[in-house]
Amino acid sequence: xxxxxxxxxxxxxxxxxxxxxxxxxxxxxxxxxxxxxxxxxxxxxxxxxxxxxxxxxxxxxxxxxxxxxxxxxxxxxxxxxxxxxxxxxxxxxxxxxxxxxxxxxxxxxxxxxxxxxxxxxxxxxxxxxxxxxxxxxxxxxxxxxxxxxxxxxxxxxxxxxxxxxxxx
Numbered sequence: 001x002x003x004x005x006x007x008x009x010x011x012x013x014x015x016x017x018x019x020x021x022x023x024x025x026x027x028x029x030x031x032x033x034x035x036x037x038x039x040x041x042x043x044x045x046x047x048x049x050x051x052x053x054x055x056x057x058x059x060x061x062x063x064x065x066x067x068x069x070x071x072x073x074x075x076x077x078x079x080x081x082x083x084x085x086x087x088x089x090x091x092x093x094x095x096x097x098x099x100x101x102x103x104x105x106x107x108x109x110x111x112x113x114x115x116x117x118x119x120x121x122x123x124x125x126x127x128x129x130x131x132x133x134x135x136x137x138x139x140x141x142x143x144x145x146x147x148x149x150x151x152x153x154x155x156x157x158x159x160x161x162x163x164x165x166x167x168x
Contacts, residue, residue, distance in 0.1 A: 004138065005138075007137075011115075014116075030049055039105060056136075058075070079109065130149075
């Protein structure tokens with residue numbers, strides 16, 4: 001649904017996870033081996049990935065100023081269990097949080113969120129305000145006030161609904 005370029009850094013993983021389901025059609029990439037493989041998941045990890053996905057979606061809606069789409073486990077609770085370690089590059093001394101041992105999806109997402117917090121990009125990752133979409137997108141608008149994943153699809157639909165509601 002999104003013609004925008006992918007989110008920077010580790011946020012691309014978060015964006016890919018949130019966008020692994022099409023709310024309009026119900027097609028869920030986590031239902032297929034190929035879709036799970038793109039996220040490095042096994043079939044047994046799909047249920048936890050769905051829970052993480054919907055918690056992320058609720059946060060991305062909040063970034064856009066919208067209430068959660070439904071009741072979800074708070075993202076902080078899910079990420080609290082993520083095993084992370086501090087890594088230090090011996091060449092330049094740069095430090096970062098990285099997934100420990102297992103490299104679980106939750107740990108990879110937690111590391112991506114931490115990276116985005118440091119970079120100041122976390123709140124630019126948002127969910128489309130269209131109720132039948134909620135697709136994740138990275139808001140590159142100068143003021144950070146993007147509302148839709150696609151101006152040509154979701155934005156045009158919203159504007160047409162407003163126009164018709166005016167009775168014109």
